[in-house]
Amino acid sequence: MRTVLMDLQGTLGGDPIGDITDFEFYPNVLKGLKLLQDENYRLVIVTNQSKISKNIITISNYEAKKSELLKEAKENGIDNLEFYCCPHSKSDGCTCRKPNIGLFDEANKIKKIDIEKSYMIGDMGMFDMVFAHNIGLKKILVLTGVGEGSLKEFRHTWQGIETDYIAEDFFEAAIWIKENSSEIG
Numbered sequence: 001m002r003t004v005l006m007d008l009q010g011t012l013g014g015d016p017i018g019d020i021t022d023f024e025f026y027p028n029v030l031k032g033l034k035l036l037q038d039e040n041y042r043l044v045i046v047t048n049q050s051k052i053s054k055n056i057i058t059i060s061n062y063e064a065k066k067s068e069l070l071k072e073a074k075e076n077g078i079d080n081l082e083f084y085c086c087p088h089s090k091s092d093g094c095t096c097r098k099p100n101i102g103l104f105d106e107a108n109k110i111k112k113i114d115i116e117k118s119y120m121i122g123d124m125g126m127f128d129m130v131f132a133h134n135i136g137l138k139k140i141l142v143l144t145g146v147g148e149g150s151l152k153e154f155r156h157t158w159q160g161i162e163t164d165y166i167a168e169d170f171f172e173a174a175i176w177i178k179e180n181s182s183e184i185g
């Protein structure tokens with residue numbers, strides 16, 4: 001199934017490097033999610049939450065915020081938002097921490113993702129764009145969160161990888177996907 005995978009913090013809202021507990025959606029993000037849902041995209045959030053491994057937040061903190069966001073999404077007509085989370089830190093050596101592709105594999109097991117017709121949207125080059133590159137997804141970098149820094153002082157952390165599109169924010173990314181996917185239905 002065609003799918004839009006997306007990062008959470010810095011892409012859909014919140015603080016790109018802070019913890020999730022004070023996360024709120026950025027303006028128009030819910031509108032963008034609805035637009036993608038209406039285009040029959042599966043909506044898959046892939047998020048690194050190393051603060052769980054570091055005991056800065058608990059799994060319950062994460063789960064509580066997730067329930068809150070799912071509720072808010074549902075109230076805005078978004079029925080099938082899926083969350084996949086890596087709770088580890090780098091030193092745990094897991095396979096699910098982006099840019100590793102474990103979270104993709106997990107989502108792909110639930111329902112097959114058509115890589116050719118799918119996208120990854122994120123703000124951090126070294127996690128999100130490398131993740132997309134490792135899978136073969138189309139890559140959209142958003143300029144929210146650490147997006148601008150990813151293009152400037154942190155460009156070396158994902159050198160050799162080119163984006164398919166750079167969007168001002170998530171909503172603009174959603175519009176671009178809609179315009180670029182109309183022919184492949």
Ligand SMILES: [Mg+2]
Nearest residue numbers: 007009010123
């Ligand atoms: Mg991010």
